Amino acid sequence: MAIQTVGIVGAGQMGSGIAHVFALAGYDVLLNDVNADSLSKGLDTIRRNLERQASRGKITEAERDAALARIRTTLTLAELGPTDLVIEAATERETVKQAIFDALLPHLKPETILTSNTSSISITRLASRTDRPEKFMGFHFMNPVPVMQLVELIRGIATDQPTYDALLEVVGRLGKTAASAEDFPAFIVNRILVPMINEAVYTLYEGVGNVRSIDEALKLGANHPMGPLELADFIGLDTCLAIMNVLYDGLADSKYRPCPLLTKYVEAGWLGRKTQRGFYDYRGETPVPTR
Ligand code: NAD
Secondary structure (H helix, E strand, O other): OOOOEEEEEOOOHHHHHHHHHHHHOOOEEEEEOOOHHHHHHHHHHHHHHHHHHHHOOOOOHHHHHHHHHOEEEEOOHHHHOOOOEEEEOOOOOHHHHHHHHHHHHHHOOOOOEEEEOOOOOOHHHHHHOOOOHHHEEEEEEOOOOOOOOEEEEEEOOOOOHHHHHHHHHHHHHOOOEEEEEEOOOOOOHHHHHHHHHHHHHHHHHOOOOOHHHHHHHHHHHOOOOOOHHHHHHHHOHHHHHHHHHHHHHHHOOHHHOOOHHHHHHHHHOOOEHHHOEOOEEOOOOOOEEOO
């Protein structure tokens, strides 16, 4: 089945970025959210980012205008019924995603492929509660979506080959690159990246280095573009902790235990850039290490 119309549920950071790249690639996008404010903010972000791409010569003004014209928004989930592909990118809570699928399924064409952008919830479990586990997949975009090249494709245990092939083709049309991951906690990128960040926090906790020396060491000694603590602040320390807990619970291996210092920062509400304080303090002109 050729995919042309795409329904996106959730117009937050990820949903708006996903709508942006699909519209630019020529798909007709229907963007849904429960919150009218999120929809208008999402659309503003898309407009601003397309504008920036056009002003830098990455896309033409005609491409910018055509992409914007391909995005429609709706507060009514049922309107996504006739789309060929649905990407759920709502809040990372299983009950929320479950309720969205329950409400959407009665309106959906039988051939529509259903996907979730979840970072941590089991694709197999989400799929098992729908009427189409063979047409259900994890479709994991990276943040910020218009910039990051990778998309993880995650098969549930029941996902069939035509569904996988259809999504692989979509990733190609978006100009991005797919990595296939099996459905185990945190998939590939977060399975490797977040324990590395957690280890950097242990290195800090045990006094092996301070914030600056740990970040400098990984940037200059391992050629990482950002230090692990700087990166943790960017991702959000609450998100890093949640992913460590998913790995710890899902794989039942003590090597994934979250560092107590990471927990303490989260308890303090020092969540990184979004709260202006994490491993660095962002309230002044330049970030200042907090340890
Ligand atoms: P966000 O908080 O920015 O956006 C979530 C949006 O979902 C909000 O606008 C909210 O109003 C909307 N929403 C909540 N309930 C809804 C419902 N019932 N119907 C429709 N919309 C609803 O979150 P985000 O960072 O965009 O994350 C969305 C998803 O993407 C999560 O599953 C997350 O794990 C995943 N993800 C996030 C990142 C990241 O770096 N932020 C990266 C990859 C994947």
